[in-house]
Amino acid sequence: MKDVAARAGVGLKTVSRVVNGEPGVTQETERRVRDAIDALGFRRNDSARILRKGRTATVGLVLEDLADPFYAPLSGAVEDVARAHGSLLVHGSSGEDPGREEELVLALCARRVDGLVVVPASTDHRYLEPELAAGIAAVFVDRPPGRISADTVLSDNYGGARRAVEHLVGHGHRRIGFIGDHPRIHTAAERLRGYRAAMAGAGLPVAGAWTSLGSTEPARVAAECLRMTTGPDPVSALFTGNNRVTVTAVRTLTAGGRPVALVGFDDFELADLLSPGITVVAQDPAELGRRAAARLFQRLEGAAGDPERLELPTRLVARGSGERPPAG
Amino acid sequence: MKDVAARAGVGLKTVSRVVNGEPGVTQETERRVRDAIDALGFRRNDSARILRKGRTATVGLVLEDLADPFYAPLSGAVEDVARAHGSLLVHGSSGEDPGREEELVLALCARRVDGLVVVPASTDHRYLEPELAAGIAAVFVDRPPGRISADTVLSDNYGGARRAVEHLVGHGHRRIGFIGDHPRIHTAAERLRGYRAAMAGAGLPVAGAWTSLGSTEPARVAAECLRMTTGPDPVSALFTGNNRVTVTAVRTLTAGGRPVALVGFDDFELADLLSPGITVVAQDPAELGRRAAARLFQRLEGAAGDPERLELPTRLVARGSGERPPAG
DNA sequence: GTGAAAGCGCTAACAA
DNA sequence: TTGTTAGCGCTTTCAC
Numbered sequence: 001m002k003d004v005a006a007r008a009g010v011g012l013k014t015v016s017r018v019v020n021g022e023p024g025v026t027q028e029t030e031r032r033v034r035d036a037i038d039a040l041g042f043r044r045n046d047s048a049r050i051l052r053k054g055r056t057a058t059v060g061l062v063l064e065d066l067a068d069p070f071y072a073p074l075s076g077a078v079e080d081v082a083r084a085h086g087s088l089l090v091h092g093s094s095g096e097d098p099g100r101e102e103e104l105v106l107a108l109c110a111r112r113v114d115g116l117v118v119v120p121a122s123t124d125h126r127y128l129e130p131e132l133a134a135g136i137a138a139v140f141v142d143r144p145p146g147r148i149s150a151d152t153v154l155s156d157n158y159g160g161a162r163r164a165v166e167h168l169v170g171h172g173h174r175r176i177g178f179i180g181d182h183p184r185i186h187t188a189a190e191r192l193r194g195y196r197a198a199m200a201g202a203g204l205p206v207a208g209a210w211t212s213l214g215s216t217e218p219a220r221v222a223a224e225c226l227r228m229t230t231g232p233d234p235v236s237a238l239f240t241g242n243n244r245v246t247v248t249a250v251r252t253l254t255a256g257g258r259p260v261a262l263v264g265f266d267d268f269e270l271a272d273l274l275s276p277g278i279t280v281v282a283q284d285p286a287e288l289g290r291r292a293a294a295r296l297f298q299r300l301e302g303a304a305g306d307p308e309r310l311e312l313p314t315r316l317v318a319r320g321s322g323e324r325p326p327a328g
Numbered sequence: 329m330k331d332v333a334a335r336a337g338v339g340l341k342t343v344s345r346v347v348n349g350e351p352g353v354t355q356e357t358e359r360r361v362r363d364a365i366d367a368l369g370f371r372r373n374d375s376a377r378i379l380r381k382g383r384t385a386t387v388g389l390v391l392e393d394l395a396d397p398f399y400a401p402l403s404g405a406v407e408d409v410a411r412a413h414g415s416l417l418v419h420g421s422s423g424e425d426p427g428r429e430e431e432l433v434l435a436l437c438a439r440r441v442d443g444l445v446v447v448p449a450s451t452d453h454r455y456l457e458p459e460l461a462a463g464i465a466a467v468f469v470d471r472p473p474g475r476i477s478a479d480t481v482l483s484d485n486y487g488g489a490r491r492a493v494e495h496l497v498g499h500g501h502r503r504i505g506f507i508g509d510h511p512r513i514h515t516a517a518e519r520l521r522g523y524r525a526a527m528a529g530a531g532l533p534v535a536g537a538w539t540s541l542g543s544t545e546p547a548r549v550a551a552e553c554l555r556m557t558t559g560p561d562p563v564s565a566l567f568t569g570n571n572r573v574t575v576t577a578v579r580t581l582t583a584g585g586r587p588v589a590l591v592g593f594d595d596f597e598l599a600d601l602l603s604p605g606i607t608v609v610a611q612d613p614a615e616l617g618r619r620a621a622a623r624l625f626q627r628l629e630g631a632a633g634d635p636e637r638l639e640l641p642t643r644l645v646a647r648g649s650g651e652r653p654p655a656g
Numbered sequence: 657g658t659g660a661a662a663g664c665g666c667t668a669a670c671a672a
Numbered sequence: 673t674t675g676t677t678a679g680c681g682c683t684t685t686c687a688c
Contacts, residue, residue: 014673044438051681052665
């Protein structure tokens, strides 16, 4: 910029004015400055600008895995909102590792992102307190923060799960299994709670062997699926706790040829084209992202008040797999 | 940092040394500094660091749409490589709009990302020349750059398409349609070229009504699908130009109950569980991203030499839909 | 082992 | 309309 000013024979501030489209520059001066800019291939260095202004026009997004079909639309929605507010999106995947989440979040804070949207892997976010105190806004999405209070956007995991299991009960099932994610993950715990509530509400017992929470690795899920649906005392229906689990379950049940009823949490592409179609409790991941980002920008624009907790409804979509009657 | 120095009763540089783990500080001094850091909740401001050092430890990724199941793994792979090199990822979606691509790329350059991975929407990248001259590295992936030369990582679109159509011909089809993306998109043009080459190689004519390139909007694709497979002179097989098109085609053909043979470009989740399974030409999007990012970091680490063009092979996966014989 | 001074490239505040 | 000065928070250089 100094070079541009020298070449155009003007002061530094005049160049700054031209570059930022500020008023108060003659057409003739502006032309001279623009010529110099073109000749020198000058581009403003935003790092310096950011340092000076204190705002980065950047928001950070930390989630588990970008490639998961559930998170991709969420991420896209956050980006859309960010762009609408003139901000860029810096992105990091925690891989469901609390340590990496903290590392990523702090790295983003060190770069002074204006705000953060976080799908937490950790259950203790006290490490964020100094950052929040320093004025960085944070909104949690899909799962609530741990040991701090902050704006949160969730789906109704408990209600959705309860509805799913009630649906199976309504179709005559009394022996229903649940395969879900690690119990330390809020959504998994809530869905388990919904499952138990529905079973209890119908007066049905839950055998210990009918619930399995843990990794969503296909190998583990397939093994649990086989274990629950075969053996001496098999379940007649399965409720699967997220899209990864559902896909593996469909694959395993199809391979085994067993007519087990199935309802999955999360919708997924092509669920309607399988035979039978897969009955699911659908969330709206894009809407989760949109709401979270919208809340973030409200905060950035100065909205005061206590943290809000928003819970979006889910929707049961019956497609066939959840309406199968119990075998025998 | 100034405050920390004051509170610890040391010089600015000593704090800097502690924060960056540089040697030359007594244990006792370090302890005093750390106490002050904790008491004040200090975090280094990376904006200032970046301004001073000139390196951002950030790479930019611009692609069409993060939520597309093809790009999500690509993006994830770029992020993995970036993290392995200690860099963060800033992300932007062009939405297939050349103007937005340029805007995004230049915004990333203004923030002085160290390098860029770009899935181009534009066909003219001369706007990047000043940036490249200024030392920003760029690698193009999935599609080549336009009117400049730069490192590029592609799939073998021509060969894969040719193989797909030869496969259909090998199963007795002589009337084969192609529905693809906008012809200005390199991959679509190459896949059309492969289709034509395979047809010509088999001595088969291509009626004008058998090819349709344009938007991948479900409505358009469904309409074209119907048009080609019904009417007085229908095709007996369809080659679809990417995963979006394939999914819509499957949906349309299933609804119509027509036994049209189908091979799609791009693999997608659950393609194997449909009935019949969908035969595809599979690319490896994660590998595309990995290779592109690896190349970028080679450049950042000083690799000299002319731009390289890498072309990854594709793989035909037969699952049933592409092995259906012609009707009648 | 430690610190003072200069400066990265920009913008805010104030002159001229 | 235009320019000058100071300083954002850090690292580099060099002196102590």
